[in-house]
Amino acid sequence: MSIKENNQEEQIENLYSKTHFLLDKYYPLVKQVNAGSLSKKELGKIFQENLVDEIINVNNRFTQTSKIRTCGNPAFVHSLRVLLWLKIFDADEKLLRVALYHDLLEDFSNSLEQMESESKTIPEELLSNILQLTNRHGDVIKTLEKERVKQSLIPDGVFFEKLFDSEIFSEVSERLKSCLQKNSLQTVKRESYECYLQDLKRYVVETEDEIPYIVKLADRLDNTLSDWPSKFTSIIKIYSKNELVLKYSEDIVRNSTNVLFKIFFILVVERSLDQIRFLIHNYSIIVDKRGLFYGEQYNKLLQQLKDEQEKLKPFEKLKNELLDDEDLKLYINNLQGTN
Numbered sequence: 587m588s589i590k591e592n593n594q595e596e597q598i599e600n601l602y603s604k605t606h607f608l609l610d611k612y613y614p615l616v617k618q619v620n621a622g623s624l625s626k627k628e629l630g631k632i633f634q635e636n637l638v639d640e641i642i643n644v645n646n647r648f649t650q651t652s653k654i655r656t657c658g659n660p661a662f663v664h665s666l667r668v669l670l671w672l673k674i675f676d677a678d679e680k681l682l683r684v685a686l687y688h689d690l691l692e693d694f695s696n697s698l699e700q701m702e703s704e705s706k707t708i709p710e711e712l713l714s715n716i717l718q719l720t721n722r723h724g725d726v727i728k729t730l731e732k733e734r735v736k737q738s739l740i741p742d743g744v745f746f747e748k749l750f751d752s753e754i755f756s757e758v759s760e761r762l763k764s765c766l767q768k769n770s771l772q773t774v775k776r777e778s779y780e781c782y783l784q785d786l787k788r789y790v791v792e793t794e795d796e797i798p799y800i801v802k803l804a805d806r807l808d809n810t811l812s813d814w815p816s817k818f819t820s821i822i823k824i825y826s827k828n829e830l831v832l833k834y835s836e837d838i839v840r841n842s843t844n845v846l847f848k849i850f851f852i853l854v855v856e857r858s859l860d861q862i863r864f865l866i867h868n869y870s871i872i873v874d875k876r877g878l879f880y881g882e883q884y885n886k887l888l889q890q891l892k893d894e895q896e897k898l899k900p901f902e903k904l905k906n907e908l909l910d911d912e913d914l915k916l917y918i919n920n921l922q923g924t925n
Contacts (some may be wrong), residue, residue, distance in 0.1 A: 590617070595778070595910045597918060598856055601849070604921045608674040609676065619663050632673065644686055651694070659812070660907045665689055667808045668801065675846055675921075685801050691720040718789045719796040719805075723778035779827065783834040793891060796844050798834050803850035806831050810857050818887045821865070825894040828858045832901045840904060845917045848908045855898065855905045862895045 612632070618624045624645050631639040648662035669685040677685075687708055701722065708716050776832035790799050806828050832854060839851045869888050873881040908914060 588636065590910075591777060591906075595907055595916065597909050598852075601853070601918050601921075602790055604852075604918070605671075605674060608922070609670060612670045612673070613639045615666060616659075616663055619660055622660075633682075634679070637679065638684075640683065640686060641669070644690065647690075648693070652742075661689075661693060664808055664812070667812070668804045671784055671804045671808065671850075672846070675779065675849065676889070677846060678781055680712070681797055681800065683709070683720070684712055684797055685804060687716050688719045688805060691716060693777075698714070715795070715798045715801075718786050719801060721779065721782040723781045723785075740906065776826070778836050780830060780834075783830055785832045790838055796838070796842060798845055799838060800844070800847050800850060803835065803847070803854050804832060807850060807854050807857060810854065810861065818883070821887070822894060825862060825891075825898065828854055829894065829897045836901070839908070843913075845914055848911065848914055849917075852905050852908055855901045858898050859902070862898070866895070867892050877907055898924075 607771055615624070615628060615632075618628065626638055626640065644665065645662045648660065649663070651661070665686055665688065668688065669682055672681055672685050683800065690708065691701050694704045701720065705713060705717070761781055780868050786798060790796055810824055810828060832851065835847075835851060839847050842848065864887060869884045869891070873888065874882045875881075876884070881910065
């Protein structure tokens with residue numbers, strides 16, 4: 587390992603140790619949400635009063651739905667953790683508030699009609715950012731899936747032709763329409779996620795407002811570190827989504843002067859590759875111990891993980907370039923943590 591590579595490794599370890607030290611100080615808040623007893627008093631030690639009230643209100647909304655994530659936590663824990671990731675880097679109030687509300691429309695909407703209704707609950711000054719963080723293309727797919735169940739006897743071609751002129755498609759890109767004409771609903775889901783990220787990138791480039799993409803990276807970081815789904819396809823989906831989020835942010839972060847943007851890009855790259863290496867190691871042991879009879883299914887997962895690893899490796903080059911940024915080095919060194 588060269589001196590330069592060694593320095594980059596030390597920076598990553600420094601960033602890891604400091605961020606986890608800072609996050610651990612906030613863990614009591616996560617425990618409170620898990621126990622259904624989030625304390626306004628404890629929040630008040632960390633956040634300003636107006637933000638404390640918003641956190642309590644959003645938590646109450648999630649609590650009423652009893653939504654649970656795949657890792658077993660109440661759904662609001664994810665929003666809180668994303669918020670706390672940004673808090674440890676002293677993000678400004680708007681960035682914190684966008685993080686707090688970032689999943690509200692997706693989690694409370696199962697159709698475009700519901701999304702329109704829920705959008706009225708978002709503070710007006712945050713709405714444009716929240717809309718950019720909401721996968722409206724995904725909601726189109728959800729809406730179509732419901733309609734498909736109702737009209738299950740109609741052939742795909744007739745079904746899509748009938749719906750293409752409806753209001754459902756008013757906000758959908760031509761790319762997604764074209765994909766839907768050629769593929770089943772299941773195979774078009776990845777395409778819908780790409781359409782969503784294209785829209786997000788276009789917004790950031792045109793407005794020079796990087797807030798939604800910073801929150802998106804923080805969102806992916808928390809999902810990567812917290813979600814351990816039982817289904818193989820769901821495991822792969824975590825890294826497949828990360829690859830797409832990194833792909834569409836690559837050009838923006840390279841030209842950005844925002845240190846937080848760079849840090850979250852670095853963390854998503856590094857944590858994704860870290861976990862894939864860990865999973866490949868562990869599943870290789872399982873395959874070795876179980877033989878073909880029970881191990882073959884893990885062999886398939888191993889190959890998929892290796893494929894995702896190869897897709898993510900090219901982002902290491904930009905990650906290392908960002909780590910060489912003098913402003914970023916100074917920021918990490920000045921970050922209050924264990925050192």
